[in-house]
Amino acid sequence: MTKQMKVSDVIGTSKKKAFKTARFNFKCDEFSTEVEVKTERMNSKKILPYEEYEQDKQGRRVVKKLVGYNRGEAKYFLARQNEKGKWVADYDKPAEGDIEKVVLDTRTGKVAKKDTLKGLWFSKCVREGVLSEWLIEDTYTLWTEDNCDQMLKVYQYLKDNNLVGVYKYNPNGTAYNAFLVPQAVDGVHFRLLLQVARVKTNKPDIAPTMTIQGARERESEKNRIAQDGVMSALEEV
DSSP: OOOOOOHHHHHOOSSOOSOEEEEEEEEOSSOEEEEEEEEOOOOHHHHOSEEEEEEETTSOEEEEEEESSTTOEEEEEEEEEOTTSOEEEEEEEEOOSOEEEEEEETTTOOEEEOOOOOEEEEEEEEEGGGGGGEEEEEEEEEOOSSOHHHHHHHHHHHHHHTEEEEEEEESSSOOEEEEEEEEEETTTEEEEEEEEEEEEOOSTTTSOOOOHHHHHHHHHHHHHHHHHOOOOSSOOO
C-alpha cells in the first residue's frame, strides 16, 4: 500500500527549528559519557527584561523617521501600535519639544530615563564563579604601555584569590555590568579581559532546563534495567 503524502512532505515546513543537535562527550578521571544534546544560541536581546525607546516630555512614545528627499530630515512622530503590535510612526501627529531616551522594565512597568553617561567605574570584587550566572555579550581587553606594574598588581590579586572585578561600563550609551577577568598568556605574559553582560542566565524561564530529580530517576531506571533486564507485561510461555 502506497503511503499517502502530506503537503509538508513536498514543500517542507516554513518554520525553522531554533536548536541544533550534536553529540556531547565528556571525560574525567572518574567517568566518561557521550549523549545526544540540543544546542541553541541564547540571544540577550530576546531575554532582556528591558525595552529602550524615546518619548516626549508628556511621556508619550515617539518614533524617529527620515522624511523628505535624498534621505530627508530626521523628525519625530507620536508612536502607535499596528495590527502586529509593532510601534510605528503616526505621520499625522508630529512630536514637538525635547525628546529623551527612556528604559521600560517590562516586569514592573516602571519607566526611567536612560543612563547615557559613558565611562568605566569600579564597584567591587566577587568570586569568579559568578561569571556562570551571566550571559556574556562581548569581551574587551585592557592594557597600558606605561603602567604595566600597576596592572600586574590587579592581575595577581584577582588570580591569587579566585576573584573577578565588577564594574559599571558604558562604552556607547548602553550601560553594562562588566567583569574584569585575569588571563595568563604563555606563562610570561598576562592580560585583563573585560567581559560585559546585562542579563542573568540562572533563571528557569530564560531557556530550557533539565530537572535534577528527573535525571536521577532516569539514571536509576537505566541502572535497574542493566541489572535486571527488560520487564515485559506478558507472562513467559
